[in-house]
Amino acid sequence: MMKKYEFLAHTADAKFRAFGRTLEEAFSNAALATASLMWDWQKVEKRTKRKVKVKGKDLKQLLCGFLEEIIYLLDSEMFLLSSMGKIKIEKKGNQFNLEAFFEGDKYSDKYKIFGEVKAITYNEMEINENRPVTLQVVVDV
Amino acid sequence: MELKKINEYTWEIPKQGEMRVPARIYTSALLLENVKRDLTLRQARNVACLRGIQRIAYVMPDAHQGYGFPIGGVAAFDMDEGIISPGGVGYDINCGVRLLKTDYSEKDIHGKRKELLAEIFREVPAGVGKAGITRLSREVLKEVCIKGAEWAVENGYGTREDLERTEEGGRMKEAEFRYLSKRAVERGIPQLGTLGAGNHFLEIQKVSQIYNQDVAQVFGIQSEGQILVMIHCGSRGLGHQVASDYIRLMENRYGTKGLPDRELIHAHIRSELGQEYYKSMSAAVNYAFSNRQMIAHWVRNVFEKIMGSSKGMDQIYDVCHNVAKFENHKIDGQWKEVCIHRKGATRSFGPGRDEIPSVYRAVGQPIIIPGSMGTASYILVGTLEAEELSFSSTAHGAGRVMSRHEALRRFRGEQIKRDLERKGVELKSTSWRGVAEEASQAYKDIDEVVKVSHEVGIGKLVARVTPVGVMKG
Numbered sequence: 001m002m003k004k005y006e007f008l009a010h011t012a013d014a015k016f017r018a019f020g021r022t023l024e025e026a027f028s029n030a031a032l033a034t035a036s037l038m039w040d041w042q043k044v045e046k047r048t049k050r051k052v053k054v055k056g057k058d059l060k061q062l063l064c065g066f067l068e069e070i071i072y073l074l075d076s077e078m079f080l081l082s083s084m085g086k087i088k089i090e091k092k093g094n095q096f097n098l099e100a101f102f103e104g105d106k107y108s109d110k111y112k113i114f115g116e117v118k119a120i121t122y123n124e125m126e127i128n129e130n131r132p133v134t135l136q137v138v139v140d141v
Numbered sequence: 142m143e144l145k146k147i148n149e150y151t152w153e154i155p156k157q158g159e160m161r162v163p164a165r166i167y168t169s170a171l172l173l174e175n176v177k178r179d180l181t182l183r184q185a186r187n188v189a190c191l192r193g194i195q196r197i198a199y200v201m202p203d204a205h206q207g208y209g210f211p212i213g214g215v216a217a218f219d220m221d222e223g224i225i226s227p228g229g230v231g232y233d234i235n236c237g238v239r240l241l242k243t244d245y246s247e248k249d250i251h252g253k254r255k256e257l258l259a260e261i262f263r264e265v266p267a268g269v270g271k272a273g274i275t276r277l278s279r280e281v282l283k284e285v286c287i288k289g290a291e292w293a294v295e296n297g298y299g300t301r302e303d304l305e306r307t308e309e310g311g312r313m314k315e316a317e318f319r320y321l322s323k324r325a326v327e328r329g330i331p332q333l334g335t336l337g338a339g340n341h342f343l344e345i346q347k348v349s350q351i352y353n354q355d356v357a358q359v360f361g362i363q364s365e366g367q368i369l370v371m372i373h374c375g376s377r378g379l380g381h382q383v384a385s386d387y388i389r390l391m392e393n394r395y396g397t398k399g400l401p402d403r404e405l406i407h408a409h410i411r412s413e414l415g416q417e418y419y420k421s422m423s424a425a426v427n428y429a430f431s432n433r434q435m436i437a438h439w440v441r442n443v444f445e446k447i448m449g450s451s452k453g454m455d456q457i458y459d460v461c462h463n464v465a466k467f468e469n470h471k472i473d474g475q476w477k478e479v480c481i482h483r484k485g486a487t488r489s490f491g492p493g494r495d496e497i498p499s500v501y502r503a504v505g506q507p508i509i510i511p512g513s514m515g516t517a518s519y520i521l522v523g524t525l526e527a528e529e530l531s532f533s534s535t536a537h538g539a540g541r542v543m544s545r546h547e548a549l550r551r552f553r554g555e556q557i558k559r560d561l562e563r564k565g566v567e568l569k570s571t572s573w574r575g576v577a578e579e580a581s582q583a584y585k586d587i588d589e590v591v592k593v594s595h596e597v598g599i600g601k602l603v604a605r606v607t608p609v610g611v612m613k614g
Contacts, residue, residue, distance in 0.1 A: 007546050008546075009544045009546060009547055010544045010546070011179050011205055011206060011541050011542065011543070011544055012205055012206065012207070012212065012541045012544075013544075013545070014544075014545060014546065015544075057392065057393060060403070061389065061392065064385075064389075065389070068385060071378070071381075072324055072327075072328065072382075075327070075328040075331065075332065075378040076324070076327040076328055076330075076331070112572070113571075113572075114572040114573075114574040114575060115338065115339075115572070115574065115575065115578070116337060116338035116339050116614075118232045118233060118339070118381045119232040119381045119384060119385050120385070121208045121232075121404060122208070122388075122402075122403035122404050123208045123402075123404060125403075138208075140208070140232045140233075140381075141339055141545060
């Protein structure tokens with residue numbers, strides 16, 4: 001089975017590569033990598049879901065905006081991602097549109113949050129669309 | 142890249158290619174080795190290429206690679222020609238430090254350290270996912286963003302005197318609420334009055350050495366063994382969102398072509414978007430001031446409860462580490478207003494500046510430099526020379542040298558706690574993993590960082606403090 005993601009050394013922050021057979025799968029795995037910096041997504045129950053819609057001028061902006069949803073949903077609703085539901089990325093003219101479902105649960109005492117992601121950055125961001133699709137991201141922690 | 146040694150603590154990247162000014166790095170041979178290993182120097186060179194940059198692009202002794210601008214970067218821009226950049230401030234807008242004095246000595250609190258720390262841990266919300274005390278309305282959040290620490294004082298958190306002893310009086314007057322996104326507001330509402338996580342902490346400290354008795358006295362530091370409290374936190378999700386929002390808005394308006402690094406995106410200071418960012422950033426600065434004001438109040442309550450009194454727990458000062466501001470600086474022998482960016486740097490005004498509280502005006506501004514978890518922190522004083530040397534700026538902390546990932550591989554939170562206890566330092570945290578990530582071995586040597594500041598003259602040593610109790614978010 002293909003590795004979902006791996007972490008690389010970075011002095012001040014967290015850097016990961018996420019992989020996928022498709023762009024959608026790689027985006028999904030990048031979401032799990034981001035969540036893994038804050039909680040153990042494998043231990044979160046699937047009790048509720050959230051639909052997210054993101055637009056981007058290019059793939060990098062789309063990826064940034066998409067991963068930001070995870071931090072936003074945590075801060076505003078205490079929503080913890082456990083797995084990715086359906087995800088679709090489309091190119092329309094000069095714009096990329098993404099629609100996806102996050103599955104997960106509201107934070108409660110049974111879960112442990114052990115880290116904070118402040119922001120998704122463009123620093124050293126790389127998107128390789130050849131298979132396996134590889135996304136490299138540095139997040140500010 | 143050409144790097145010219147000017148003297149023992151100063152290196153320069155001479156003006157070349159598209160650089161509009163040279164870049165200067167205040168560091169030591171030892172610290173320079175770390176800086177050379179990452180992108181710090183390349184990022185400093187990129188900053189030197191930006192429109193309207195004045196004199197020199199500076200890099201402080203604790204520098205490491207950031208996004209767009211290096212952490213530890215200081216740059217001033219002409220108000221008409223120049224730019225303002227969210228990447229030049231950073232994601233954690235007004236991440237900063239507040240220092241309170243007490244009239245207690247190490248002996249006074251010795252038997253009560255555990256109790257004090259446990260009670261602070263109960264009173265001050267910390268860690269990710271911990272909400273603040275109250276669910277605020279949008280209207281109240283608006284007031285917080287407009288009034289900053291003044292809002293907190295008006296609502297019973299602390300005193301007027303605290304405001305006087307806060308950079309900007311605890312309120313950036315240019316702040317406006319209406320340019321904040323819905324998301325920034327939604328992230329800000331539950332988090333007011335929280336410490337956060339990551340490198341943020343609250344420490345009970347003792348004065349371990351005084352280098353300059355006269356200045357220490359003015360700051361309220363009387364003797365070795367005196368207990369102080371240090372609070373290190375920022376603008377939480379609200380500030381992070383402002384940075385992300387304006388990077389995207391500027392990208393969409395100006396495009397990213399020709400930028401060596403996407404996070405160097407910027408706008409003219411006088412442009413609509415430049416002004417909107419500045420006003421939103423100011424709102425985030427105010428949110429952070431208010432945050433630290435509330436936390437300081439709770440700490441005083443805890444001392445009152447456990448020690449019987451919080452008398453004498455005056456604020457020494459509160460400084461910003463990540464901010465852009467309009468200040469007067471000396472350019473080509475003339476004083477003029479510029480837009481100064483300090484990203485991971487502390488203002489270090491010397492004696493006489495109007496911006497300094499009147500009680501400190503004769504000696505210079507207090508500079509608070511937190512170390513890494515469990516190590517020393519320092520109090521310095523601003524100097525007159527710093528104006529010519531660094532637009533009155535110095536270091537802001539220890540600066541990481543090891544990734545969190547690597548720290549997690551090497552250290553165990555439980556072991557760090559035991560090691561600290563052996564050294565007489567109590568530790569409480571919301572997460573063992575967080576403790577391991579913040580291991581002091583993952584940071585630069587703070588002693589070396591402040592030595593460079595002192596030797597260069599951009600901030601002079603006043604006192605060294607060491608922790609007796611650490612609360613980590």
